[in-house]
Amino acid sequence: MLQAVITGLLLGGLYALIGVGLSLIFGIVKITNIAHGDLMIVATFFIMVILNHLIGNIYIALLITIVVMAIIGFLIQKFLINKVIDQGAETAMLVMFGLSIAIKNALTLIFGAGNNALPSPVKGTNFIKTDLVSISGQYAVNFIVAVVLIVGLSILMDKTPLGRSIRAASSDTMAAELMGINTKTMYVWAMAITMAATAVAGMLVGQTYSFFPYTGTQFLIIAFGVVVIGGMGSIFGTLVGGAILGLAQMIAAYLLGTAYQTLAGYIILLILLTVRPQGLLSKRMRK
Amino acid sequence: MADKNMLKQKDAMPKVRWISLAVAVVVLVSLPFWGGDYIVNIFTLILMYMAIGEMWNLLGGYAGLVSLGSQAFIGLGGYSLAIVSQVLKLPFLLGFLLAAIVSVIFALLISFPIFNMKDVYFTIGTWLVAEALCVFFQTWGFVNYNVGFNITVARTLGATAMYFIAFGVAVIALLAVVLILRSKFGLGLMAMRDNEAASEIRGVKLYRSKLICFLISAAITGLAGAALYLNLSYIKPTVGFSIDWTVSMVFIAVIGGMGTIEGPIIGAIVFVILRQLLYNFSGFSMLILGVIAVVMILVAPKGIMGLINKKSGFDLFGVKRKVKISDFQTNEDN
Numbered sequence: 001m002l003q004a005v006i007t008g009l010l011l012g013g014l015y016a017l018i019g020v021g022l023s024l025i026f027g028i029v030k031i032t033n034i035a036h037g038d039l040m041i042v043a044t045f046f047i048m049v050i051l052n053h054l055i056g057n058i059y060i061a062l063l064i065t066i067v068v069m070a071i072i073g074f075l076i077q078k079f080l081i082n083k084v085i086d087q088g089a090e091t092a093m094l095v096m097f098g099l100s101i102a103i104k105n106a107l108t109l110i111f112g113a114g115n116n117a118l119p120s121p122v123k124g125t126n127f128i129k130t131d132l133v134s135i136s137g138q139y140a141v142n143f144i145v146a147v148v149l150i151v152g153l154s155i156l157m158d159k160t161p162l163g164r165s166i167r168a169a170s171s172d173t174m175a176a177e178l179m180g181i182n183t184k185t186m187y188v189w190a191m192a193i194t195m196a197a198t199a200v201a202g203m204l205v206g207q208t209y210s211f212f213p214y215t216g217t218q219f220l221i222i223a224f225g226v227v228v229i230g231g232m233g234s235i236f237g238t239l240v241g242g243a244i245l246g247l248a249q250m251i252a253a254y255l256l257g258t259a260y261q262t263l264a265g266y267i268i269l270l271i272l273l274t275v276r277p278q279g280l281l282s283k284r285m286r287k
Numbered sequence: 288m289a290d291k292n293m294l295k296q297k298d299a300m301p302k303v304r305w306i307s308l309a310v311a312v313v314v315l316v317s318l319p320f321w322g323g324d325y326i327v328n329i330f331t332l333i334l335m336y337m338a339i340g341e342m343w344n345l346l347g348g349y350a351g352l353v354s355l356g357s358q359a360f361i362g363l364g365g366y367s368l369a370i371v372s373q374v375l376k377l378p379f380l381l382g383f384l385l386a387a388i389v390s391v392i393f394a395l396l397i398s399f400p401i402f403n404m405k406d407v408y409f410t411i412g413t414w415l416v417a418e419a420l421c422v423f424f425q426t427w428g429f430v431n432y433n434v435g436f437n438i439t440v441a442r443t444l445g446a447t448a449m450y451f452i453a454f455g456v457a458v459i460a461l462l463a464v465v466l467i468l469r470s471k472f473g474l475g476l477m478a479m480r481d482n483e484a485a486s487e488i489r490g491v492k493l494y495r496s497k498l499i500c501f502l503i504s505a506a507i508t509g510l511a512g513a514a515l516y517l518n519l520s521y522i523k524p525t526v527g528f529s530i531d532w533t534v535s536m537v538f539i540a541v542i543g544g545m546g547t548i549e550g551p552i553i554g555a556i557v558f559v560i561l562r563q564l565l566y567n568f569s570g571f572s573m574l575i576l577g578v579i580a581v582v583m584i585l586v587a588p589k590g591i592m593g594l595i596n597k598k599s600g601f602d603l604f605g606v607k608r609k610v611k612i613s614d615f616q617t618n619e620d621n
Contacts (some may be wrong), residue, residue, distance in 0.1 A: 030409045034355075089407065094541060095584050097355075101534055102577030111573065136570050217530065221418060222342055224411050262552050266419035273412050274400035 008250030016242030019226030021194040027172040031092040035100035037220030043202030070204035073195030107213035118206035135276020319447040334453040338460035338511040340539030340551030342504040348546035350500040356413025362527035364512025369436035390509025421528035435523030545592025
């Protein structure tokens with residue numbers, strides 16, 4: 001049981017990192033990025049390609065991927081979402097849905113439907129190993145990287161001029177524009193930052209699990225879970241959401257068997273959505 | 288009562304409409320007698336996809352309920368058929384009855400939690416329900432876990448019989464949508480779609496209207512699910528509850544034109560023909576469909592039907608209400 005709790009909490013860190021991008025985009029651009037999971041898997045595949053064909057070092061590969069994903073985010077926001085955002089959130093969501101289908105099938109076409117894995121320097125090692133609990137090195141790394149990155153994102157949003165402009169653009173579009181902020185440009189920046197963070201999540205996911213072109217959906221649902229529990233748009237909420245979801249899954253797996261791990265996650269989400277449709281931690285929106 | 292006159296349906300092009308409807312019916316009913324097997328099969332697919340496209344459109348285009356969980360009802364329909372014909376060994380037509388009943392009951396059950404969720408949360412919620420259902424069927428012994436069923440009765444059925452089943456489902460779907468939209472209830476729906484708050488103040492019962500649409504859509508999607516799996520003759524959870532079903536429904540509605548009746552008809556024709564053309568490049572077909580859908584939303588957000596309607600004002604089923612200016616004037620004179 002103790003093992004399940006600790007693994008669940010550590011897993012929650014990774015979940016939070018997967019969800020934070022979705023949460024940021026919902027909070028700032030006010031759209032639900034249904035292609036979030038697929039874009040993350042694109043990053044994972046990109047790292048794999050660089051490792052196989054260009055450079056053997058995974059950290060350099062990650063750096064390149066972060067830049068590439070930021071550019072992809074930039075392009076998506078500038079040439080797709082910004083074009084339809086005035087027609088409402090649902091239209092933008094349908095556009096991302098189309099993008100998600102296109103990505104999945106393009107990846108299948110290039111890489112086939114089989115399983116892939118990324119190498120990891122800490123694979124198979126243990127961070128802590130006692131008779132009572134053991135923590136795998138990968139889970140510990142995931143957790144630490146996730147927490148550092150989420151704290152970093154939160155500082156970026158709260159303390160820097162860019163972050164302030166982005167928040168201004170999202171909290172009162174009209175006022176921000178009157179103050180000389182181009183809100184749509186801010187959305188583009190937000191998406192680029194988000195995609196850069198998502199690239200890191202993509203690497204950790206690739207190191208922790210095997211992945212294939214259709215895995216994106218699975219992680220999208222996890223990201224939804226994290227964000228729904230933590231509250232859409234709240235950066236620190238994703239940490240709490242991730243921890244709760246991770247705990248729920250691990251405890252369900254411990255009590256009922258691993259077959260019910262996924263189902264338990266869905267059911268907890270549905271219950272939470274029913275009881276607190278606006279998220280567990282989110283404050284009431286002030287108008 | 289000037290009020291009633293104002294809302295009377297005025298036909299823009301009554302003759303064109305009736306002639307085209309009559310031609311369509313004659314062609315479709317006689318099709319198996321002059322068309323080859325290949326043509327009949329294509330039309331069977333078009334009719335079934337049209338039905339599910341219409342049902343998604345009823346939710347997404349009219350009731351303001353953007354669902355990504357409609358595959359739940361396709362899967363339930365398919366499994367109902369499989370259980371009736373394979374496990375219970377009863378006539379397979381009873382499977383259609385069960386499909387509709389099970390779908391409505393399931394829709395009613397999930398409506399309690401799902402209707403608490405607003406907008407995006409509703410969309411996510413419906414998807415989660417479908418995913419949970421898929422996982423549940425994988426762990427359920429009664430439906431053979433991951434393995435699923437071979438629906439053997441399908442092999443004894445000829446192409447013509449299958450065609451008329453699909454035709455029946457399509458007619459039910461179309462009739463349901465046309466009748467709903469031409470009724471007062473449908474007027475309320477469209478008011479709700481255009482401005483929820485205003486329509487509620489004017490007396491449209493939001494919750495009840497949405498629920499009725501949700502249940503009707505569930506029942507007919509379930510029926511279509513049974514028909515689709517009668518045609519496919521094999522069902523398993525990961526395919527029956529696959530998001531791909533909803534992908535096609537969204538595509539059909541978006542391409543044809545969301546919030547129009549004719550849209551899904553055009554959308555289904557485009558969808559099935561495109562898929563058939565791209566059959567030899569599997570993998571490419573969905574990629575291209577995804578790209579087309581995105582481009583369509585960017586270029587023509589109202590779909591093909593939106594373009595036609597804007598150019599000529601033509602609409603096949605006359606659900607649009609046109610207000611006569613004179614009605615307004617007499618109204619004010621009184």
